[in-house]
Amino acid sequence: MKFKRIVFLIFVLFLFTNMCFAYSDSIKLLAVSTDDNFTYQGTVAQMFLKLNEGTGKVYFDTSSLTKLDTQLSIKISQEIACNYLRDKINCDDYDFLYSIDADSNIVGGPSAGAAATILTISALEQIPVNQSISITGTINSGGYIGDVGGVNEKLSAAEQNGLDMVIVPYEASNISNHTIVVKKIYDIDNALYYFTNGNLGSLENNYDVDESQLYHEYNNKMKLISDLICTRMESLKIDNHSNELYTVAIDALDQKQYYSAASFCFRTNIEYQTNILENSNANFTELYNNLSLTYEKELDSINAHNVTSIQDLQVKMIIKNRLDDLKYYLDSINNTLNNASLNISEYNYAYSIERLETINAWKIFFDNNSTDLTISNDKLQKICLSKVQETQTRLDYLNYLVPGLSESINIETAFEELALLNDSIECINSAAYLKARIDVILSLLSNQNSTELYNIKSFLALKSIQDNIDDDNLPIMGFSYYEYAKSLHNTNSTNDALIYLQQTIELNNINKLFEQDKINTYNQSKQIKISKYLIYIGLLLIVFVVLIIILRINKSQKAKKHKKNLKIDVNFNQIKSKIKKLNK
Numbered sequence: 125m126k127f128k129r130i131v132f133l134i135f136v137l138f139l140f141t142n143m144c145f146a147y148s149d150s151i152k153l154l155a156v157s158t159d160d161n162f163t164y165q166g167t168v169a170q171m172f173l174k175l176n177e178g179t180g181k182v183y184f185d186t187s188s189l190t191k192l193d194t195q196l197s198i199k200i201s202q203e204i205a206c207n208y209l210r211d212k213i214n215c216d217d218y219d220f221l222y223s224i225d226a227d228s229n230i231v232g233g234p235s236a237g238a239a240a241t242i243l244t245i246s247a248l249e250q251i252p253v254n255q256s257i258s259i260t261g262t263i264n265s266g267g268y269i270g271d272v273g274g275v276n277e278k279l280s281a282a283e284q285n286g287l288d289m290v291i292v293p294y295e296a297s298n299i300s301n302h303t304i305v306v307k308k309i310y311d312i313d314n315a316l317y318y319f320t321n322g323n324l325g326s327l328e329n330n331y332d333v334d335e336s337q338l339y340h341e342y343n344n345k346m347k348l349i350s351d352l353i354c355t356r357m358e359s360l361k362i363d364n365h366s367n368e369l370y371t372v373a374i375d376a377l378d379q380k381q382y383y384s385a386a387s388f389c390f391r392t393n394i395e396y397q398t399n400i401l402e403n404s405n406a407n408f409t410e411l412y413n414n415l416s417l418t419y420e421k422e423l424d425s426i427n428a429h430n431v432t433s434i435q436d437l438q439v440k441m442i443i444k445n446r447l448d449d450l451k452y453y454l455d456s457i458n459n460t461l462n463n464a465s466l467n468i469s470e471y472n473y474a475y476s477i478e479r480l481e482t483i484n485a486w487k488i489f490f491d492n493n494s495t496d497l498t499i500s501n502d503k504l505q506k507i508c509l510s511k512v513q514e515t516q517t518r519l520d521y522l523n524y525l526v527p528g529l530s531e532s533i534n535i536e537t538a539f540e541e542l543a544l545l546n547d548s549i550e551c552i553n554s555a556a557y558l559k560a561r562i563d564v565i566l567s568l569l570s571n572q573n574s575t576e577l578y579n580i581k582s583f584l585a586l587k588s589i590q591d592n593i594d595d596d597n598l599p600i601m602g603f604s605y606y607e608y609a610k611s612l613h614n615t616n617s618t619n620d621a622l623i624y625l626q627q628t629i630e631l632n633n634i635n636k637l638f639e640q641d642k643i644n645t646y647n648q649s650k651q652i653k654i655s656k657y658l659i660y661i662g663l664l665l666i667v668f669v670v671l672i673i674i675l676r677i678n679k680s681q682k683a684k685k686h687k688k689n690l691k692i693d694v695n696f697n698q699i700k701s702k703i704k705k706l707n708k
Contacts, residue, residue: 125649144398146168146174146175146176146177146694147174147175147250148172148173148174148175148247149172149173149241149243149246149252149253149571150170150171150173150206150243150253150255151170151171151239151242151243151246151248151253151255151258151259151319152168152169152170152237152240152257152282152287153168153170153171153226153239153258154166154168154169154235154257154258154259154260154278154279154281154282154290154691155167155168155169155226155235155236155278156273156274156277156278157227157697161469163276164277165273165280165281166277166278166279166280166281166282167226167227167281168258168281168282168285168287168656169224169225169226169450170224170225170226171222171223171224171225171239171240171243172185172222172223172224172225172238173220173221173222173240173243173247173353174220174221174223175218175219175220175247175248176219176221177217177218177219178217178218178219179216179217179219180215180216180217180218180219181220182198182199182202182219182220182222182383183219183220183221183222184198184222185221185222185223185224191233192520192524193521193525194224194234194236196260196520196521196524196610197234197236197237197240197515197521198222198236198237199265200237200514200517200518200521201236201237201238201240201241201244201263202215202220202240203514203517204241204263204265204267204312205240205241205244205245205352206248208241208245208267208312209245209248209249210633210637211595212707213248213249215248215346218248220244220550222240222400224236224556231360233623234261234262234272234525235261235262235272236313236484237262237263238259238260238261238262238263238269238291238293238315239258239259239260239261240263241263241267242259242312242315242316242319245312245316245324246316246319246320246324248408248526249320249323249324249326251320251323252320253319253320253503254318254319254320254321256286256287256288256289256291257287257288257289257290257291257318257319258282258287258290258291259290259291259292259315259319260272260274260278260293261276261291261292261293262293262566262570263312264563264566264567265559265560265563265626265629265630265633266311266312266581266585266587266588266629267311267313267400267584267624268310268567268580268581268584268634269293269294269309269310269311269312269313269315270293270295270566270567270569270570270571271293271296271570271571272293272296272570273435275292275296276298276299276300276302277298277358277415278290278303278305279300280301282304283302283303283304285396287304287445288304288305288317289304289305289306289307290304290305290306290307291306291307291308291309291314291315292306292307292308292309293308293309293570294308294309294580295571295573295576295577295580296311304531304698310580310583310584311583311584311587312325313325313326314326314327320664321558329705332388334546341598342603343380343382343599344603345378345488345489346382346383346386347382348485348488349380349382349383349384349386349482349485349488349489349527350377350385350386350389351487352481353386353389353390353393353481353482354373354385354386354389355414355486356390356393356481357370357373357393357396360393360396360400362396362399363695367392367395369388369391369392372388372393372611372615373385373388373389373392376388376414376611381610381611381684382607383603383604383605383607383608384607384608384610386482386485387608387611388499388611389582390478390482393474393478393481394474394475394478394552395474396476396517397473397474397477398470398471398474400474401470401473401474402470406473406638408457408461408468408473408602409461411473411678412454412457412458412461412473412487413455413523415457415477415480416454416458417475417684419450419451419454421448422443422447423482426440426443426444426447429490431490432491432498432596434541434635435489435490435491435597435600435656436490436491436599437499438489438492438599438600438601438631439486439487439489439490439600440549441549441552441601442486442489442547442551442600442601443483443486443487444547444550444553445550445553446479446482446483447483447528448550449479450476450480450483452487453472453475453476453479455474456469456472457472457473457476458470458471461532461667470620480653481563490598501548504548504549504552505584507548507552507637508545508548508551508555508632511552511555511556511559511634512542512543512551512555514555514559515539515542515555515558515559515562516539518559518562518563518566519535519536519539519562521566521650522535522562522565522566525566525569525596528567529565530546530562531636535558535561535562538554538558538561539558540621541554542555542558552634556627556630556631556634557623557627559627559630560623560626560627560630561623561625561626562624563626564622564626565618567581567622567626568619568622574618574619574622575618577622578613578618578621578622581622581625581629582606582609582610582625584625584626584629585602585606585609585629585632588602588628588629588632588633589602589603589606589628591632592632592635592674596623597635599628599631599632599635601626601627601628601631602629602631602632602635605624605627605628605631606624606625606628608624609621609622609625609628611636611657614625635658666705
């Protein structure tokens with residue numbers, strides 16, 4: 125009996141060990157289907173996720189045929205969930221198996237994106253999802269939950285199936301009266317709060333901060349840059365000539381929007397420099413040679429610069445981006461010089477001259493005293509590849525939703541150029557921009573009110589900046605783009621502003637990826653995993669040794685009992701013999 129108990133104990137221990145490396149959970153989905161009369165009706169489905177030890181792969185169970193848009197949406201959801209938990213969990217340690225149990229044989233549409241993100245985060249944190257709640261909405265970078273169709277039909281289905289609450293996107297409109305509780309939310313933080321009964325996420329949406337105080341270090345250095353570029357604007361101005369850009373630049377300076385001021389002054393300087401060149405007798409061949417030589421020196425200098433902080437990395441990305449921009453104009457000038465039929469473009473020369481000036485100005489931001497971080501080329505290449513893959517997923521998603529759109533607006537060409545980049549830093553920067561463009565388009569597909577979308581993206585961008593500041597990381601690029609987006613919005617360029625806001629979110633997320641090297645999250649994760657293995661192996665060895673000892677003791681006790689029985693048998697025979705003798 126004791127032996128059976130020991131075997132059962134070992135079986136339970138093995139089962140417990142296996143469970144520690146696997147976790148499953150599910151979440152209610154709301155969908156819309158059509159009946160035989162082609163009338164829309166809501167349905168309730170269930171999405172399941174099983175986490176296993178692995179290498180970051182994502183799988184889909186095809187028991188119900190899952191359309192490509194749903195698969196891509198869930199893949200994006202997994203990326204966003206892993207990004208959300210990047211400071212705590214390394215998703216490369218797991219494989220993700222998603223499946224959907226639905227009445228329909230075919231599952232399609234992107235409205236499960238928000239639910240998949242919530243399910244993934246909750247599963248990774250091993251906090252059960254509240255099964256009395258459901259959500260409908262797409263998911264976008266930054267955790268923004270976008271609008272979807274059929275909300276009223278989905279709410280009716282939730283009521284009929286006894287759910288307590290349905291969470292819908294903030295911009296969901298024309299919602300009919302329903303008895304079920306309906307909550308409107310901005311982002312994934314709000315949704316997580318409800319689904320995990322307050323264990324994850326937050327309902328706090330207050331990011332109205334005093335930027336002049338919070339970003340004191342940034343403002344001080346950015347002011348130096350804007351002063352350099354805008355002082356040059358005054359020196360290039362001829363006969364007090366001013367234009368609309370000049371006025372906008374001065375207004376930005378007065379409002380202490382230093383990045384915006386520097387950008388507007390730069391554009392004004394190009395106009396002034398173009399006028400100067402048009403009225404000069406410059407030797408354009410000699411000017412081109414000088415500009416090319418300066419470009420090569422600056423390129424060699426920035427490539428040789430040793431990055432020792434997140435701040436340095438950002439500045440290096442900014443300068444390399446501007447050098448790449450400069451190269452485009454120098455190539456255009458060279459083409460003109462080699463083709464006698466083409467006219468000299470003073471604008472191209474002016475742009476190149478002023479771009480070099482901005483490159484020198486940005487060097488103010490280099491952090492010469494930091495030695496807290498070493499970023500390897502392997503790390504850069506890994507993040508480059510990751511961002512290219514994420515961009516590819518979104519491009520595939522866009523092409524599925526709106527065939528031909530990416531090609532018509534040159535996104536397809538931009539991606540092909542991105543895939544050919546050899547420089548990892550240029551790759552990361554270009555991927556961030558292209559991914560931001562696609563994300564904005566995807567967001568506009570679910571919410572065509574660009575002004576409302578601007579307000580939501582502003583909130584999420586500022587939130588990402590706040591997260592970086594909380595980690596003692598100065599988000600130079602993020603805050604610069606955030607500020608410039610506000611200026612573009614104020615000049616009625618809201619769609620362009622959306623791209624800069626999305627870049628703010630994307631670049632701040634990338635900053636956090638590099639920050640992982642500093643806190644060594646990955647190594648900690650590996651050490652924890654190894655420690656778990658050692659603990660379980662140790663427990664098994666202890667149980668095995670105890671089992672051997674018990675078996676030996678049990679065997680010894682049986683041997684003693686057997687000997688005792690033999691002695692009893694012997695004594696009994698002796699007594700029996702003596703009795704016979706007495707009877708005689």
